[in-house]
Amino acid sequence: MNRYYGFKQEGSFKTFSTKLAALLISFLAIFCFLLIAMPDFAGLWPQKLSENLKIDFINVGDGDAILIQTPAGKNYLIDSGACISPEEANILKVSRVEDYLRNLKIDKLDGILITHWHNNHFSGFLRIIRLYEVQTAYKITAKPVSNSDYFDYTELCKMKNIEKKHIAAGDILNWGEELFVQVLNPPTHRHKIDTTIEHHENSAVILLRYGKVQILLCSDITPDGQKELMKYGESLKSQIIKLPGHGRENTLFEPFLELVNPKKAIISAKLKEGLPYSITDSLENLGAEIYTTHNHGNISITVGGKTEEDYRLITNID
Numbered sequence: 001m002n003r004y005y006g007f008k009q010e011g012s013f014k015t016f017s018t019k020l021a022a023l024l025i026s027f028l029a030i031f032c033f034l035l036i037a038m039p040d041f042a043g044l045w046p047q048k049l050s051e052n053l054k055i056d057f058i059n060v061g062d063g064d065a066i067l068i069q070t071p072a073g074k075n076y077l078i079d080s081g082a083c084i085s086p087e088e089a090n091i092l093k094v095s096r097v098e099d100y101l102r103n104l105k106i107d108k109l110d111g112i113l114i115t116h117w118h119n120n121h122f123s124g125f126l127r128i129i130r131l132y133e134v135q136t137a138y139k140i141t142a143k144p145v146s147n148s149d150y151f152d153y154t155e156l157c158k159m160k161n162i163e164k165k166h167i168a169a170g171d172i173l174n175w176g177e178e179l180f181v182q183v184l185n186p187p188t189h190r191h192k193i194d195t196t197i198e199h200h201e202n203s204a205v206i207l208l209r210y211g212k213v214q215i216l217l218c219s220d221i222t223p224d225g226q227k228e229l230m231k232y233g234e235s236l237k238s239q240i241i242k243l244p245g246h247g248r249e250n251t252l253f254e255p256f257l258e259l260v261n262p263k264k265a266i267i268s269a270k271l272k273e274g275l276p277y278s279i280t281d282s283l284e285n286l287g288a289e290i291y292t293t294h295n296h297g298n299i300s301i302t303v304g305g306k307t308e309e310d311y312r313l314i315t316n317i318d
């Protein structure tokens with residue numbers, strides 16, 4: 001009897017502890033699910049965003065140069081057009097990237113990212129690499145068939161012992177804990193590129209997300225490439241877009257723009273005759289404000305990220 005009684009006791013204790021364990025595991029599973037599905041618990045538990053993210057679209061004329069200063073204090077430069085003399089810069093009324101960095105007292109770059117090998121995106125890097133300490137160079141896999149600067153660039157990277165990383169669609173770049181950086185293009189399968197269209201089809205498209213604010217940097221992706229990008233669906237929705245194509249006619253695929261649904265559209269360009277109506281009309285229909293480096297000079301965006309509207313844009317020319 002004693003033994004039976006004891007067994008019964010033991011049994012009921014086991015049942016109780018099993019139930020408790022099951023309950024705890026269920027709570028843990030729900031917690032983990034919520035953490036993955038809703039990182040900020042639907043706004044009830046706001047993310048801690050320590051500092052602002054800063055993105056500067058430097059006016060380099062007909063080209064791109066985008067400086068990212070992360071909340072953790074790291075500096076990344078996406079593209080560097082305009083490898084010109086100070087005199088030329090003065091005449092053209094554009095900024096040289098090196099002067100821009102010097103003014104901000106930046107002497108080290110944690111990374112440079114080359115979206116494609118056209119000189120208006122890339123040539124400025126030759127001086128930047130000579131002048132600055134650069135940790136990592138991110139580049140697309142495809143090599144240009146002809147671009148003499150490319151060979152100088154590879155030699156310089158070797159000489160200065162810069163870590164080289166290939167990027168392709170799907171890669172997540174580790175640019176700091178609070179900042180999400182994903183490569184959306186190019187697909188990995190191309191290795192040699194020659195024509196302008198091949199360069200642009202293979203250009204690196206980068207998505208940045210900080211808290212509730214998203215920024216899409218489109219390099220010079222073609223309208224066909226934009227159509228391809230639509231496979232990412234709703235996740236493309238971004239408050240800010242850097243448009244591809246430097247404000248030229250036939251550079252945008254309207255359904256892609258509608259999917260992104262930007263509030264601010266940035267165009268880095270030297271405009272001879274203003275923007276084509278096809279571009280201004282599509283953006284105005286979406287209610288997006290247009291900023292061009294031609295008209296507004298350097299364009300800076302500061303992102304707090306706590307709400308969808310927590311960012312501000314300032315320009316050095318009104």
Ligand SMILES: [Zn+2]
Nearest residue numbers: 116118199220
């Ligand atoms: Zn290009």
